[in-house]
Amino acid sequence: MMNRLHATRACALSVLFATTVLAGCASPEPRYYTLAQGPAADATAVTPAVPATEPLWIEVAPVRVPERLNRPQLVVRDTRGGSDAGLKLLDLSRWSSPLPDEMRDALSQRLQASLGAVDTYQQGLADVAPVYRITTEVVRLDADVGQRAGATINWTVRRLPDGKVVSGRTQSDLPAPGEVDAVVAAYREILSGTAGEIAAGVRSLGR
Structure with a gap:
């Protein structure tokens, strides 16, 4: 009887040990990041100062991103x-959606807020003709974790239907002390600046 009890205890300890080892060997779960503004972000970046009585129709096209970054x-x-x-x-640090979508959605969010606009692309309004079409291309998006993050983004605003165009290039490098969270925060700030420059281009075409 005593030998059987010892055997049972030994078996239980073996199972417990094996479970602990397997738990310790389990791969850590990746963390997902987004470039969209969250509820804790600066309210002036996501809320129009003066609500528009008639929305401005824009179309923010998908962002072109170098293949080396499209991961x-x-x-x-x-x-x-x-x-x-x-x-x-x-x-272990991943985008919550493909990077071109992350950037397009983030720019659209900021432009809709600052211009009092509606993005026909985002809303799927195929029967509404946009007044302004916005295209962007990422030339550079890089970071040294714990140090800095930067980007170079070309952008174009085309007024429809006359085709008048204004274009520009946003270049920015920001300090990003800390870990990956700081890099993503810097990217968000850079996109906010890009959206601000694009919004100014839209307004210049509307004069």
Whole structure:
């Protein structure tokens, strides 16, 4: 009887040990990030100062992003290479949707708020003709985790139907001390600045 009790206890301890080992070997879950403004963001960035009685119809086209950046993971500079730094994929830090969608949605959100506009692309309003079509292209989006984050974004606003165009380039580098959260926060700030410049372009065409 005593030998059987010892055997039962030994078996239970073995199962417990195996479960603990498996739990310790489990891969950590990735964390997902978005470039959209959250409820805790600066209210002036997401709420129009004066509500528009008649919405301004815009169309924010999908953002063109270099293929090297179009990954589920955040892509940052690998500073271990010194001056010849390459790129590093952060497997545990991922975008909540494809990067072109993240950037398009973030710009659309900010433009709709600052202009009192409605994005026909986002709303799926196929029967409404937009007054302004906005296209953007990411030339550079990079970061050194714990140090800085930067971007270069080309943008164009085309007024329809006469085709008058205004274009520009937003270049920004911001400090991003801390970890990945600081990098994403810097990217959000850069997109807010880009949206501000685009909004100014829309207003210049409306004069």
